[in-house]
């Protein structure tokens with residue numbers, strides 16, 4: 001009975017098929033129910049979390065219309081703080097951003113809960129394209145830990161706090177003196193001099209060499225870095241809506257990437273030059289340190305070329321503009337308050353009146369000058385809102401939950417003007433830094449370099465530069481507003497990350 005045989009076999013196969021289909025269906029129903037229950041559980045359990053309040057967020061674009069392209073975002077954040085409190089939430093698409101104000105709350109976030117906000121939001125489109133999750137500024141996790149360690153050791157080994165770097169900064173200051181002398185009392189904008197002098201200090205640490213101020217390669221590098229610094233901010237729409245990178249006719253994202261490629265070529269040329277002259281017994285600079293680590297077979301920690309390039313750019317981006325801009329503010333406050341400039345000068349004369357160069361050991365005696373520098377950093381607050389962090393572990397602050405991956409900005413300027421921690425915070429007063437014993441006092445709400453695990457890595461270097469430049473320029477010149485010109489305002493503008501003073505000229509009258 002072959003026919004029946006076949007049909008029986010078919011029947012058997014059909015049964016298997018039906019049973020398999022039933023199994024698949026059961027699995028699907030079971031899976032869907034599980035997901036449904038899980039979703040309901042998540043919704044229910046998250047109903048109890050209290051997110052921070054904030055201004056109305058539009059569908060899809062969220063708060064982008066209120067924030068994109070805003071000049072002085074720190075002022076907008078302060079207006080919202082007055083309405084919503086110390087923790088204010090914004091959103092763009094599905095991303096959440098929180099701005100934290102006031103010293104007490106900032107401290108709680110950056111120090112007490114610092115381990116929960118140790119990431120940077122490196123998923124932002126342009127930032128991710130540029131920084132490639134490498135280097136130290138925008139990396140996270142193991143890469144960040146390794147690169148932070150490598151960078152700190154290298155900065156220490158190549159002179160931060162050491163005599164050799166001190167001499168290099170003094171030398172750079174004297175080159176600036178030669179150039180100021182050439183002005184012969186004519187008005188000039190100190191911006192370029194200061195930018196080149198400070199960048200040359202980073203060049204010394206990274207490449208082991210300085211550049212002539214007229215070197216075209218150096219000037220091109222500075223132009224590229226300046227472009228990147230001014231444009232690679234967080235509040236660029238492409239960071240949140242990558243499709244806009246193709247839509248916007250002026251293609252700002254592509255320009256930044258092209259610009260970054262040019263800097264990359266420069267650094268790679270320097271790495272090649274170093275490779276040709278490399279001597280493992282003589283580590284000359286940051287790049288040599290990288291080559292050494294690469295060649296050392298016993299070294300467990302490996303640095304990639306991508307990382308070394310990125311850290312180099314990180315050091316330029318984080319270290320040149322910030323310090324050079326601080327020095328421009330220092331000069332502006334001198335010309336705005338001639339009597340304070342005179343007190344700084346007298347303070348230096350008491351210690352180094354014989355015309356010698358001021359060095360780092362003089363710092364303890366130059367208390368008024370140090371108080372003045374701190375006061376400039378306080379009132380100006382070069383980075384009024386700190387570079388963003390990202391929540392890596394959900395936590396609560398002031399009763400509000402900050403969910404994982406929320407972007408966090410700390411409003412440093414609000415801490416610097418917090419009336420609970422400063423007497424007359426609006427007043428520019430270097431004397432607030434001098435204690436009854438005549439020594440420099442510390443103020444805990446002073447945090448121009450951020451705080452916690454990701455605090456600035458260049459604080460000591462910056463102070464070295466600010467102090468040595470200020471203390472060695474002032475004995476040589478009295479800085480003044482050019483005759484007949486209006487005294488520049490102290491208002492300033494936040495462009496990108498930093499507070500920029502308005503363009504101004506000075507005259508330097510030899511003492």
Ligand code: HEM
Nearest residue numbers: 137318319322323382383449450451454455456457458462
């Ligand atoms: C007046 C000058 C400077 C100011 C006001 C400043 C300010 C800051 C601030 C506010 C942060 C963020 C900290 C945080 O997230 O909590 C930062 C980070 C950083 N700064 Fe500075 N900085 C200055 C100079 C420098 C210099 C000279 C260097 C390098 C030589 C440097 C290297 C860095 C690096 C690498 C980071 C990232 C650290 C990390 O993410 O682990 N900075 N800086």
